[in-house]
Amino acid sequence: MNLEEIEVALGRTRSKVEGWGMSTHSESVVRFPESVEDLKELFAAARKDGISVAFRGTGCSYGDASLNDRSLLIDLTRFNKIKSLDPATGVLVAESGVTLEQNWRQSVTQGYWPPVVSGTMYPTLGGLLSMNVHGKNNWKHGTIGEHVQSFRMLTIDGEELSCSPEENGEIFHAAIGGFGMLGCFTEVTLKLKKIYSGNIEVTAVGIRNLGHMIAWMDQHREDFDYLVGWIDCFTAGKSLGRGELHAARYVKEGADPDPKGTMRLSYQDLPSHIMGVFPKAWMWRFMKPIVNDFGMRALNAVKYHSSCRKQTRGAGHLQAHAAFNFLLDYVPDWKKAYLPGGLIQYQSFVPAEKARETHGHLIQLCHRSNLIPYLGVYKRHKPDPFLLTHAVDGFSFAMDFKVTAQNRGQLWDLCHRMDEVVLEAGGRFYFAKDATLESENAHRIWPAEDLQKFARLKQDLDPQALLQTNLSRRLFPEFQTQPSLVASEEG
Ligand SMILES: Cc1cc2nc3c(=O)[nH]c(=O)nc-3n(C[C@H](O)[C@H](O)[C@H](O)COP(=O)(O)OP(=O)(O)OC[C@H]3O[C@@H](n4cnc5c(N)ncnc54)[C@H](O)[C@@H]3O)c2cc1C
Known part of the structure; x- marks a missing residue:
């Protein structure tokens, strides 16, 4: 069915929907069910007319994971009790x-x-x-x-x-x-x-380079509950991968003299004004003039040097859980500073023994292409028991790239070159962030038998292969033709 027919069948007009990074868009008929009964009705209509269906929460996936171009998108935000x-x-x-x-x-x-x-x-x-x-x-x-x-x-x-x-x-x-x-x-x-306190104990550490980041995380991982590194992607040579690391641990029972006070909502709330004066809602407009290579190079350098100063002062401090965990929410709509082209995030997960070489190589490829990520974030991971897991026993590196009409093709090419480096190292990618991976490479992430197991479950639970997204069509086109896929495996 085409979009016009779906509009008629479901009695709703189309809307423009975008991925969180604003670099991918689609047009869909969007419905907002409020109950399981509403959902059942929508599913029955989709089955009857063969309409493909995708689900969407708050659309915080950077790329096309919660888009379904020219078909039905089911927004679950009213399932909110x-x-x-x-x-x-x-x-x-x-x-x-x-x-x-x-x-x-x-x-x-x-x-x-x-x-x-x-x-x-x-x-x-x-x-x-x-x-x-x-x-x-x-x-x-x-x-x-x-x-x-x-x-x-x-x-x-x-x-x-x-x-x-x-x-x-x-x-x-x-x-x-x-x-x-x-x-x-x-x-x-x-x-x-x-938790026994609304606070968390945070230590900030200045990091000289990528090797220092990895070694610090590994040496101290027993001592902390949270570890996150920020990387200045503009530097090369001995300082390649320099940045700052935040290590945090939960406050032990009895250590907070006023746990009721620190667990109050008013204590956790992020401030609504910067320096008590400027409404945060304005901030992205002030950021816009510096979201370019020149401004971000300077900002990254300032941040690095200030983190080194903090470290020499031995800065351990208490911070509210919300403030520590949701740093990215401090400036509402900060992503709009990346308009008109938006941004993509390239996050790769690489086994520990290959992380330094591989992630260092990615930064060098960015330098060679003159496409430098404005934000780099580093984390430690472990494997988990889920079939299509993105995690490895190793490290992830998330790189935010500004997208423009001029750099788009070159940026996608760079990502494809980086894919090769990551996959060669036995690395993985993450659908919540992805916008650029190609189908052939998505199939190199997991063993074939795991993908076949997933395809078989999909065929059992979705025999008409109606559940699709832009991302699933881009990476796993075979999920739309389930029966023949499984038949050919069996054959
Ligand atoms: C600023 C920022 C920081 C982030 N930090 C992290 C991070 O630290 N770690 C991390 O892992 N991720 C991170 N993310 C990614 C984010 O957590 C994921 O993309 C998450 O899936 C978004 O949830 P959502 O409700 O917005 O889902 P959407 O983006 O709307 O949808 C995500 C996927 O879930 C499916 N879906 C949604 N609801 C349902 C449902 N009810 N049933 C079945 N399928 C459903 C959609 O079809 C889609 O495939 C970050 C994102 C942003 C924007």
Whole structure:
């Protein structure tokens, strides 16, 4: 069915929808179901007319993971009720459109924090599960999926499944990280982390180069709960990969003299004004004139030198959980400073023994192409039990690139050259960030038998292959022709 026919069939007009990085767009008929019954009706209409369906949370995936060009997009943000939070165990039961922000606002005053969070508080639980997100504590506390006790999922055939590691375990381990290809999460049961303070103890360390970053993270990983490195991608030679590292640990029981005070919402709230004067909502406009090579080179240098000064002063400090975890939310809409072309994030995950060489090589390729990432973020990871996991026992490097009409082709070429380096090192990529990977390379990430297992589950749960996104069509076109794929495997 074409978009015009879908508009008629579903009685709604099309909207323009974009990926979070604003460099990918699509036109879709968007529907906002409020109940499982509404969803069932939409699924029945899709089955009847063969309409492809994609799910969307708050659209915080950088690329095309929650787009479905010229077809139906189901926005789950009205599935936004927290059903219960057990104060004794910290078990949260919530609809899948509940955001991380809703979660921590409900739980922090009762002494619980989400066990794994992204760098922004706006994603939904459904989006977090679909991508199986990691936080700055990945090497220690795993991905979000490792804290999910169970979920309910509605298949496109209208069947409601209850899944946990024990019940429908295979589906549990494939749908988490399954980028919305197997069904719609409707309800999630998540075990939250007990905290004894609204603060976290943070240490900042100036980092001389990439080797120093990697060595520091590995030497200190037993001592901290969170590790995150910022990298100045403009420098080369001995300073290649220089930056700053933030290491943080939970405050122990009894150490905070006023836990009720620090766990108050007013204590956690990010400030609404910069220096108490300028409304933060204006800030991205002030950033816009410096979001270019010259301005960002200077900004990165200033940040590095100020972090070295802080380190010599031995700067360990207390910071509210929200302020530490959601630094990227300090300036609302900061991404708009990248308009009109938007940005992409290139995040690669590389085994520990290859990380220094591989990630160093990526920075050199950027320099050679004269396309320098304006932000670089480094994290430590560990493997997890999910079928299409992006994590490795190693390190990830996220690089934010400005996209312009002039550099787009060259930037995509650079990403393809970097893909080769990462894949040669046994590395992986992450659908939540990806905008540039090619199908052939996506198939090199996981063993063929894992992809076949996923394809078989998809065929069982979505026999008409209706669940699709722009990303799935770009990377796994075979998911649209399920029966023949499986038939040829069996043949
Ligand atoms: C500033 C910023 C910082 C970030 N930091 C991190 C980070 O530190 N670590 C990390 O891992 N990620 C990070 N992310 C990525 C983000 O956490 C993921 O993209 C997450 O999936 C976004 O959730 P969402 O609700 O916006 O989902 P969307 O982006 O809308 O959708 C993501 C995927 O989930 C599917 N989906 C959504 N809802 C459902 C549902 N109910 N059932 C089935 N499928 C569904 C969609 O089809 C899509 O495939 C960051 C993103 C931003 C913008």
